[in-house]
Amino acid sequence: MSKQNSCGCQAGETCEETGLRSIVMVGNPNVGKSALFNRLTGSYVTVSNYPGTTVEVSQGRCKIDGEEFFVEDTPGMYSLLSITEEERVSRDILLAGKANIVLCVVDAKNLKRMLSLALQLVEASLPAILVLNMMDEANRLGIRIDEEELEKKLGIPVVGISALSGKGVDILKRRIQSYRRQESTAEVFYGDAVEGAVNALAPLMPADVGLSQRALALLLIQNDPNISAQVRSMEGNSPDFLDGTIAELEKNLAEPVGYTVPMMQHTTAEDICREVFNPPADRNLSFAQRLSDWTMRPLTGIPILLIVLYYGLYKFVGGFGAGTIVGFLEEDIFGKYLSPWINDLLIAYVPWGPLRELIGMQYGIVTLGIRYAIAIILPIVGTFFIAFSIIEDTGYLPRLAMLVDRIFKKIGLNGRAVIPMTLGFGCDTMATMVTRTLETKRERIIATLLLALAIPCSAQLGVVLGMVANNRAAMAVWAVVMLGIFLFVGFLTAKLMPGDHPNFYMEVPPLRMPRPGAVFIKTYTRMQWYFMEILPLFILASVMIWLGNITDTFKVVVSWLSPVMGLIGLPKEAAVAFLFGFFRRDYGAAGLYDLQKAGALSGNQLAVSVITLTLFVPCIAQFLMMKKERGLKMACLMALFIFPFAFLVGGLVNALLNLTGIQL
């Protein structure tokens, strides 16, 4: 995870910390900013920008003709006037004023509507270069753009490129290196009333930040809360004068300022486009567009979703990842060769028993920690991330979001939340981090709770599916109970928590064929993040268990848990698995997996144990992330709710099965 750069340099100077000129990239979501970032820096981070994947600012270095540049990629923004957290982050980076060059990346075919952001940057006196990305896609549609004329009109360099194929990137690099501020740049005329107010307010704005005083005054009259607070807190500014000027302006305008200002920016953008943007004569419906329509209609969209789930999740992750690869690594590599070899070595060379136990034997670092991590968890999580990256790169997720929006509204969320929720099936910790892309605090809390409670991560899911694979009835009970809990708890939380009803709005990018390279890099980055996070915890868990074992604490805790196991109808041995579950959800699941393979669980016990374990406490990493994102109090409250709730539901399901005499 990259931290925000702490170096606070002034505009026009080079970054003091690194001594390099810095490039900041901004633009609407889905314009291929990350792809360009990777082209420039050469080291991929994540290629597409669905909410979440680049919510953290990516940073890198770029070498042009021997000169090294510091490159920063920001989350997607539509306007300098920020609404979402992500937009605020991007705006604050520009406001900090450490950029020597700002690349305003737009989707060439949608220049008309993205040009208004470029105009805002120009007005803010930022050292901007307009990058027309996806030029190849635009040309294929028959669109022609007069780059030279556009350059004259804006007063900033304009470069057409294709970040995916790399075409035009060399020209862009040259323009970056030779960048000089131009004398006259474009300005939007907002009408006498607005101009009057802006001219009166501009001198009161802070002068030593990245945005011009005119741009700040424009944000102020549009009632941007952050700018407003900042300006009001400045010494010598009388709030009465600010309020008075704004009130006077509102009175002189027929429309709210928040409408007039963006409207004039769009009108100016359109006027410019009328001369430089030549649209094609007509458009034909391609197969991709037809397929895209099918994904968004319930009648065809739901079967498509089921196909995606069946092949993507069940067959590929469950069958191939959790079945074939785990079977090979676990049984063949570790079971037949590695573990016996280690154990033999230990017996031969390590005379002290406890040390043997620490490294090998039943709960050792290698035979338990590393075995779980590499042989069971890694293949499952890996295949999930491959599937998720492919699905993400096709642009399917926004389509899924619009399909489920109505249902998600019932549980206090909106369609947008489908992205963290789906990612949760991969890694709940990562997904909890991504909940910050949701707009309201209420949504973020509900999503965090549901992730912690009812969304099994891929590792857990893989193990659970492996366990119930031969017992379809138990699988059905598990699936129905989980879905029921998800909807029930979501519905209840939404009812209990007051707050605005979130609106759903999303741009739906065209369906694209995923590129193997991009999918590979993305999967690799996520795997790396995941592995760095879990491996130490797995080893730590092994050490803790080893400590617990040799000091007998472990036995005591298991003996406390055993009666609880009895209450929900599980064998005592399951207590060990639940104890492991504290360290990692999947760790616990893997423990149960061992138990089930030994034939120690009946059908009913199987169902009860997988339900309880899926609901059971989030793993340590997820809990820490919950604490980081939602605060300690909220994280503890959630854990305190989830812990008894998991056993309660397990007990209820057990009682219900016994009462009705059903044997799964």
Place this chain on the structure above:
Amino acid sequence: MKTTERIEEALEKLWVRLEETSGGDMLPEMLDPGLDVSLDILTEKGFLEKSQGRVRFTDIGREEARLAIRRHRLSERLFHDIIETNPEDMEKAACQMEHIVKKEIEEEICRLLGHPETCPHGKPIPAGPCCQKARASREKFVVSLASLKRGEKGVIAYIKAGDSKKLHKLMAMGIVPGNPITLNNAFPSFVFTVGYSQYAVDKDMAEAIYVKRALHDHDK
């Protein structure tokens, strides 16, 4: 300004104060300032009555005021949505236009505009008989995106300014008046195309987008 026009202007102001911001009657001292015609003259003409020291509309007065405000706000909408004049001109033009609009023309304008419920400033337009008829038969020219048929095309007329956050979100995504729009899908969410981009929004958002419908063949 002619006397009748001054009376209409005064009635409109009284409508806003009496019917929209208070419970129907007010003290005369509160009402008097800024009126083109004095309260006494309006009372004499039978538009106002006094009871217990407070002023209120007579039935005739209320109806006259309602019609005057309706004509004014419809005129604003006409200049704003169809003729697309700038805000200052819109106000001036609307002020002149409202006094010369005959009943039949008023209905024509109302139909053309799709029987709008609010003026460009967001204030309610009192409904006429044509609006009630239209609501029964569902005939409209400018309608919300949510009531278009799947596959129907139009041009974005305006975005309801009731919720400025919603307005800003839509405008920031490039959903701006004057752009052609096509509704691709209406269930489970609204999917539409503007320019070369496709968007998905919920019903709430779709209802804030008003679209000038492309005329059908039988309408030509």
